[in-house]
Amino acid sequence: MRSMTLLVLALALLLPSAVFASDSVAEAAADRVEEPEGDTNRVLQLDEAIELLMASSTMLAITDESIREAKTLEDQAYTIWYPRVNLTAIYTLNDKEVSFDSPNPYAPLGPYLESVYASDPSLASFFAANPAMPDARGLAAMPGSSATIKERHSYRLVGTVTQTLFNARAFPLLDMAEIAVERAENGKQQATYELKRGVIQLYFGAVTFKRLIEVSRRNVELSRLNVDTAQAMLDVDLGLKFEVNRAEVSLASAERELENARLAYRLALDALATFLETEPDFDVELPEERVLSEDLQEYVDAAVAARSEMESYSLAAQFNEKRIDEVDSRFWPVVFAQAQAMLQQETAFGGDPLTWSLTVQESWDLYDGGLRAVEKSGYEVAASQSKLNRELREKQVAAEVRQAWMSVSSERQKVASASAEVGLAIENVELTQAAQELNAATAVDVELAQRQRYLSEVALATAEVGLRAQIYALLFASGEL
Numbered sequence: 001m002r003s004m005t006l007l008v009l010a011l012a013l014l015l016p017s018a019v020f021a022s023d024s025v026a027e028a029a030a031d032r033v034e035e036p037e038g039d040t041n042r043v044l045q046l047d048e049a050i051e052l053l054m055a056s057s058t059m060l061a062i063t064d065e066s067i068r069e070a071k072t073l074e075d076q077a078y079t080i081w082y083p084r085v086n087l088t089a090i091y092t093l094n095d096k097e098v099s100f101d102s103p104n105p106y107a108p109l110g111p112y113l114e115s116v117y118a119s120d121p122s123l124a125s126f127f128a129a130n131p132a133m134p135d136a137r138g139l140a141a142m143p144g145s146s147a148t149i150k151e152r153h154s155y156r157l158v159g160t161v162t163q164t165l166f167n168a169r170a171f172p173l174l175d176m177a178e179i180a181v182e183r184a185e186n187g188k189q190q191a192t193y194e195l196k197r198g199v200i201q202l203y204f205g206a207v208t209f210k211r212l213i214e215v216s217r218r219n220v221e222l223s224r225l226n227v228d229t230a231q232a233m234l235d236v237d238l239g240l241k242f243e244v245n246r247a248e249v250s251l252a253s254a255e256r257e258l259e260n261a262r263l264a265y266r267l268a269l270d271a272l273a274t275f276l277e278t279e280p281d282f283d284v285e286l287p288e289e290r291v292l293s294e295d296l297q298e299y300v301d302a303a304v305a306a307r308s309e310m311e312s313y314s315l316a317a318q319f320n321e322k323r324i325d326e327v328d329s330r331f332w333p334v335v336f337a338q339a340q341a342m343l344q345q346e347t348a349f350g351g352d353p354l355t356w357s358l359t360v361q362e363s364w365d366l367y368d369g370g371l372r373a374v375e376k377s378g379y380e381v382a383a384s385q386s387k388l389n390r391e392l393r394e395k396q397v398a399a400e401v402r403q404a405w406m407s408v409s410s411e412r413q414k415v416a417s418a419s420a421e422v423g424l425a426i427e428n429v430e431l432t433q434a435a436q437e438l439n440a441a442t443a444v445d446v447e448l449a450q451r452q453r454y455l456s457e458v459a460l461a462t463a464e465v466g467l468r469a470q471i472y473a474l475l476f477a478s479g480e481l
Contacts, residue, residue: 044282046203046472049272050481053199054192056277063188070184073177080170083163092154099148113137156344165360168332172325179319186315189308200476202275204469206268206284211461213265216258219454222429223251226450229436230443243443250447254454286464290471296405299478303401304394306479313390320383327376333364397477404474411467418460425453 044052054060113136117123127135164170227247234244266280273280293299304310341356432449435441475481 041281041283043285045285046200046287049199049203049276050196052276052278053195057195058277059191059195060188063184063191066187067181067184070177070181073180074174077170077173077177080167080173081164083161086160086162088158088160090154090156090158092156094150094152094154097148097152098150099146101146104142104145107141110137110141151345154345156342158343159341161339162336163338164334164336166333166335168329168334169326172322172329176319176322176326179315179322183312183315183319186308186312190312193308196481197476198275199272200469200472200481202268202272203284203287204465204472206265206272207286207468208462208465209261209265209268210284211286211465212261212458213258215454215457215461216254216261218457219450220251220254220258222450222453223247223254226443226446227251229433229446246443246447250450286468287472289468290475292408292471292474296402299405299474300398300401302478302480303397306477307393307397309393310390310397313386313393317383317386317390320379320386323379324376324383327372327379330365330368330372333362335360335362337361401474401477404470404477408467408470408474411463411470414463415460415467418456418463421456422453422460425449425456429453 117137127133227244227250230244230247234241269280269282269284272284273282337358337360339356339358341354343354346353429446429449429452432441432446436443436446472481
């Protein structure tokens with residue numbers, strides 16, 4: 001907040017000569033001096049700005065997609081229990097076809113059967129009376145056969161179904177998938193926290209420049225009064241022309257400062273609207289004052305408990321511990337059943353064209369060259385680092401809250417000091433103006449007193465907004481916003 005105060009003071013002191021140095025800009029500023037601020041646009045409260053961000057932020061939509069992506073890891077982990085079905089088609093081109101011819105083993109009996117048939121007339125009458133009875137002579141007259149041992153073009157179709165019966169890795173993998181989802185959800189919480197903090201900073205930045213508009217408008221009114229006073233004294237021959245010119249120059253400077261404040265306010269609103277992903281068709285106002293508890297430790301404990309990043313370190317440690325479990329699970333055997341069916345061409349010695357088998361197998365990696373031990377050691381170190389990082393971050397958050405607490409006290413002192421200074425500056429302006437009427441002070445003295453009043457009011461405005469911003473920053477850090 002100190003940097004914001006310095007920025008505002010620099011804007012008030014330097015921009016009049018650096019940005020609005022031309023006469024045309026000065027004329028434009030004069031034309032817009034009387035424009036009302038905040039009368040045409042709706043007032044967007046801080047809590048409404050946060051709600052608008054939560055409803056329209058693209059970043060949060062991206063984190064939602066990350067959560068959906070993480071949930072697919074659970075589905076992947078469950079697939080370890082699902083059967084795997086594989087179908088393989090095999091074509092083989094052999095160098096040549098292998099086959100053999102087999103003669104009819106009954107052919108040598110043909111002449112003998114014919115002689116028996118010719119010597120016994122009763123056989124002819126028997127076969128004539130019983131045509132269904134097979135004739136042995138026909139069996140002897142059959143040709144030989146040809147058989148193929150290996151086809152030149154071979155085709156096979158193999159189907160395999162593998163079902164896991166036991167795999168110890170499935171349990172840590174499922175746990176890791178669940179933690180991955182929790183980490184994705186925690187990532188959304190962290191993104192929400194950072195987005196809210198950004199809104200609060202931009203909102204109070206815009207409020208600061210709006211307050212500067214009020215201060216600059218009062219400065220313009222006082223400068224215009226000085227011009228009228230100098231002109232009136234010149235009209236009754238109690239003043240000089242250069243005093244009127246000096247007062248007019250001061251008025252033009254005050255008008256440029258007012259225009260600078262208005263421009264800075266519009267830019268701040270545009271930055272806030274861009275962050276909220278909406279149009280800058282709104283005004284802002286200083287949020288209501290919040291009463292703080294006197295117990296600092298209450299805010300420290302609440303801040304540590306509310307920070308989602310603390311949970312992220314714990315989840316990281318849990319994830320690495322489950323990775324250690326996954327490494328240990330590889331020392332267990334994997335048991336699975338496998339059913340296989342094969343369809344192939346029928347050959348002389350190939351058996352049935354369709355064959356199948358069912359097996360139960362156990363696979364056990366007894367030694368992997370030390371890879372599992374190395375991985376386990378790395379995950380143990382990572383888990384330990386996550387726990388230490390959480391402890392470190394808890395201390396850092398506690399320090400940030402204490403610093404914010406002290407900043408609130410510091411800003412209160414600034415407000416009190418600036419308020420007293422403004423009172424003295426206002427009184428000084430009134431006394432100098434009265435002395436000018438008695439010719440005891442010059443127009444230069446009045447302008448100097450007025451300038452001191454303007455700077456003191458700038459300091460008071462920034463201090464008041466800074467105090468409110470520090471209070472809200474402390475409440476936000478402790479999870480009360």
